[in-house]
Amino acid sequence: MAMIFSDKIMTPRLRMRRLVEQDLPLLVDWSNSEIAHGEYLTPDRIDGRDGRDNIVNGAYWHKQNRLFLIELKNDQPIGTLHYWFRPERRNCAVMAVKIADPQQRNKGYGTEAQKNLIIQLFQRLRVESVEMYTDINNRPQQRCLIKLGFELVETLSYDDHQVKRVGHLFRIDAFTFANNPVYR
Numbered sequence: 001m002a003m004i005f006s007d008k009i010m011t012p013r014l015r016m017r018r019l020v021e022q023d024l025p026l027l028v029d030w031s032n033s034e035i036a037h038g039e040y041l042t043p044d045r046i047d048g049r050d051g052r053d054n055i056v057n058g059a060y061w062h063k064q065n066r067l068f069l070i071e072l073k074n075d076q077p078i079g080t081l082h083y084w085f086r087p088e089r090r091n092c093a094v095m096a097v098k099i100a101d102p103q104q105r106n107k108g109y110g111t112e113a114q115k116n117l118i119i120q121l122f123q124r125l126r127v128e129s130v131e132m133y134t135d136i137n138n139r140p141q142q143r144c145l146i147k148l149g150f151e152l153v154e155t156l157s158y159d160d161h162q163v164k165r166v167g168h169l170f171r172i173d174a175f176t177f178a179n180n181p182v183y184r
Helices: 021-031 034-040 048-056 109-123 139-147 174-178
Strands: 008-010 014-018 065-072 077-086 089-099 129-135 151-160 163-173
Touching: 008 109, 014 109, 021 034, 021 048, 021 077, 034 089, 034 129, 065 109, 077 109, 089 109, 109 129, 109 139, 109 174, 129 139, 139 163, 163 174
Parallel strands: 089 129
Antiparallel strands: 008 014, 014 065, 065 077, 077 089, 129 163, 151 163
16 A cells, blocks of 8 residues: 555546535535435434544545545535445455435446546555445445456345444455456
8 A cells, every 4th residue: 555546536427536624514414314325325324523523633534544525527416435444454445335316326426436446446555455345135236346347255244334234245356457358
């Protein structure tokens, strides 16, 4: 993890950028909304004070953990993209995506955001693998991950903000990334 990339990732249709304090009302609203989380995620229930502290103190943006706001090129915020490093395996990043605006789901924005973050993680941070957990019923995300070269590692029970879920753990390693034409 020698190099940290910039505060922004640009794609053909999206801009993913570091959260700033002005984004706090939106982040709090999304974090408390069942609609923003959809049927496969549990609201994380961030309150304004904790959210502000996390932005100001760098909890959402440091060497081991980054939370991006996903925006369309017209500055319309549509969701978040988050990655962090496993404490027990520092060369393995875990990512999570949330397209919070239901009208923007199923348009390929989540795939585009994840693909470009994966490129940054492998090429700039030199991770050995990237992982993602999905609810067992989240077929659209599972299809996306398979398209991006991920393989199903295991099915397991996990805790999603104190809600017990059954899901899949998917992983892509550096070799698969380097040999997958989707990343060229």
